[in-house]
Amino acid sequence: MQVFISYAYEDLSTARSLAEALRSVGVSVTSDRDIAPGERIGSVLSSRIKSAQAVVVLVTKASAESSWVEEEVMYAIAGTFVETSKRVIPVVVGNVPLPPFLAPFRGLYIEGPETMLDAARMIKDSLSELPTHRNLPDELAQIQAERRYLKSVNSAVAAATAANYERSIVAMTAVSVILGLVSGVVSLYAITRSPYAFLGLLLGIPIIIFLHRRGALAQMPKGGRGDD
Known part of the structure; x- marks a missing residue:
């Protein structure tokens, strides 16, 4: 079970907390971190998004205005038409409205770091309900x-x-x-x-x-x- 976390650079600390919570409940996590020097960022990100079972989007004021986050989400949405079991899961931090590119998806709302573990369990449960990937x-x-x-x-x-x-x-x-x-x-x-x-x-x-x-x-x- 693997997810890709999409976030704005300003929310790196919150993204790390969410990644740690997901790993603690047995979910493998990838993101835009650990890209080797010289690698094409777009190719690496598209490959990681494609291989993930779900794309978890950390929704904050900064990410709602981030063109990088929007591009990652749009690529993930395109993948849902090819692989219908792939999900896009917005995780909304605080009182932030969903940006237009995430409007079709139901969000998961958290208040702060203390609710991060509960959010991770809910994400894992939602992914456990998905059918296995088609051959x-x-x-x-x-x-x-x-x-x-x-x-x-x-x-x-x-x-x-x-x-x-x-x-x-x-x-x-x-x-x-x-x-x-x-x-x-x-x-x-x-x-x-x-x-x-x-x-x-x-x-x-x-x-x-x-x-x-x-x-x-x-x-x-x-x-x-x-x-x-």
């Missing part, structure tokens, strides 16, 4: 596997739909041919009045059924046009 590589692999499964299901559904469509076209073509044959036979009978006209119907229908079963009709050009 993003495992979640990404699971999402990719689900996508592959859905893609295979969609392909199977598309193939089945195409097969059903082809069968429907073949059946409709057969019905159309039979109706055309019946119409032609009736017309021939109306002209000739010969009962032999119906021999075409009796011979034609079995042939059509035979060709339909062999799938020959499926190869007929659609729209009544042959290949160019």
Whole structure:
């Protein structure tokens, strides 16, 4: 369990007291202290904020006007969108209003050094309620596997739909041919009045059924046009 303490330089003594109280209840603490000479301050701070489970902001009149504190908080807030279990916890010392950049978060109010240990316990308890950090590589692999499964299901559904469509076209073509044959036979009978006209119907229908079963009709050009 690790937190990053954000504070104004004028509040260094109070920040140290809060850090000692947190360590006494088993919470690991990092801040902007102990940055080696030559290291990029922004890179170090962003790395520490990113690895912390929560960012504890010491809210005083000085920190409310500090651009450094505001930048640290804004970076922490951006991290909450990627890792929803990360928290930003304002610890308000005295009668100080929350600055606008901390307005969305509920503050923890303390009166002085004598209440620092109680504040540390409350911070630890709030962090104990958080879910464990997500394993993003495992979640990404699971999402990719689900996508592959859905893609295979969609392909199977598309193939089945195409097969059903082809069968429907073949059946409709057969019905159309039979109706055309019946119409032609009736017309021939109306002209000739010969009962032999119906021999075409009796011979034609079995042939059509035979060709339909062999799938020959499926190869007929659609729209009544042959290949160019």
